[in-house]
Amino acid sequence: MAETVIMVTGGSGLVGHGIQLALEEDKKPNEKWIFLSSKDADLRDREATKLLFEKYNPTHVIHLAAVIKALSNNMEDNCKLLRVNCQINDVVLDLCKEYKVQKVVSCLSTCIFPDKITYPIDETLIYNGSPHSSNYGYSFAKRMVDVMNHVYNDQYGCHFTSVIPCNIFGPHDNFSLTEGNVMPGLIHKAYLAKRDDQPFVICGTGKPLRQFIYSVDLGRLIIWVLREYPEIKPIILAADEKDEISIRDATELVIKAFGYKGKIVHDVSKSDGQFRKTASIAKLRKYLPDFKFTPTKQAIEETVDWFRKNYETAKK
Structure with missing residues (x-):
């Protein structure tokens, strides 16, 4: 059987590590996985990136690499984030075409969806309006990946x-x-509150609802998309809608995982933000009706355990 060589851009981040953890239980003998980081090449530089393709000769690519900043910086750097991410995506996808990569799976974000939208969101609603103005540069750069997937397929037959x-x-x-x-913000806050014997402060009322996905589950699903998903159109990967939880409930699970017994304070001077951002996974369930997500409680406990053990070196 011919060897499948999967090159993962941005492979040193959260999602790349999620894929690596998922592979510990689901790696096929004919697959060779290469996880790249920003140290390997500046993906805006076509010649530097071309050397990676020549070195590894990938048959498949998972494209995770992106430049993203905090919300306040997004608002200040919309132009830069648009240009830099479009440069990265243009170089990577065009080289995938040039080197006849059999399949590419890129990672988008729910920020590509319109600001004014009905919930739950699904894959058909991406172009029904503009993204939120706070990060429209990054959002439109991510949207363009979907456009590129379709034009490369239409013109060259690429499976992107x-x-x-x-x-x-x-x-x-x-x-x-x-x-x-x-979630990582809550985990870090709880760690500090317990360590310093201080109150745990929640921004806002804690009432907003959020749909979470454990990085290891996401890794499993991205591996499935790479191996099996037949469409060019994107697919939402999220936990079931019924597993959506409030920020307050997420906080309770985090502090229980830490064994924190101190005071919880709601800072209602801070905004709650959007009340919910529910995403439909009807399309995913059509393909994988029996996929089992890691229970949120277990996923939080495992993440808390990792953070405790790696506090000194964790990104924070």
């Missing part, structure tokens, strides 16, 4: 597709209190 994950968390996340997402 993409996934749209919801709120991801897990080992190797960005646990920054200012730049991280909801």
